[in-house]
């Protein structure tokens with residue numbers, strides 16, 4: 705990865721995220737997993753992570769609800785998440801999304817503003 | 821830093837979400853009309869069955885219209901899961917009252933989308949939704965007229981038979997002026 709094209713978007717205790725302007729991809733590093741996603745796949749991945757029913761994970765004592773397995777679209781990476789991981793991954797993706805939206809806003813209001 | 825999200829789609833996340841909800845609502849409407857058609861069929865209301873079959877088709881076309889809009893703008897259109905479709909109804913009149921209620925719910929939902937689009941300065945979605953605003957005037961008009969027939973004709977004697985025959989003749993526009 706060429707760092708001149710990389711911008712860090714967000715980070716927390718378990719991971720960090722970057723945008724790569726050379727490949728137009730979002731890079732998510734979480735624990736020891738790194739995936740590089742196209743923007744649509746990032747959005748799909750975020751939806752998947754957000755749609756996990758945390759309530760059931762907490763209150764259902766069945767072993768099957770202890771971990772959640774989520775695959776990142778079009779990668780062969782599986783995220784095996786316990787409750788704590790899930791919350792941290794959600795935070796990472798939400799922070800990333802926020803940074804992306806903030807960037808959109810900057811483009812809208814500043815970079816694209818016509819100056820005469 | 822490139823604006824990757826905007827390069828991908830002009831739809832805001834919130835707009836995409838509510839449009840997908842509307843897709844689901846139109847699909848649900850279509851499914852309800854289909855079950856109403858079946859109910860009318862098995863209870864001998866032939867013309868009303870035909871009317872509801874037509875409505876079911878129409879709702880599906882509404883669903884597709886929004887679906888394609890979301891897709892065309894680079895968003896993710898979600899093929900909806902349709903659940904909770906009632907299969908039984910209390911009676912002939914109830915079917916039409918439920919249909920009217922359904923249309924009113926759709927109108928409210930469409931209005932909320934327009935309000936959100938305006939709040940977000942999403943003029944494309946605002947304009948796109950105007951077709952639906954207009955369509956709902958017609959949809960509610962027809963549904964309301966249908967319910968009114970129950971009072972105008974009355975259900976006694978051959979009433980239901982007459983109502984059934986009158987249902988497909990309800991039109992909005994020139995013919996009804």
Ligand SMILES: [Fe+2]
Pocket residue numbers: 846849878879882926
């Ligand atoms: Fe509709």
Ligand SMILES: [Fe+2]
Pocket residue numbers: 849879923926959
């Ligand atoms: Fe309708």
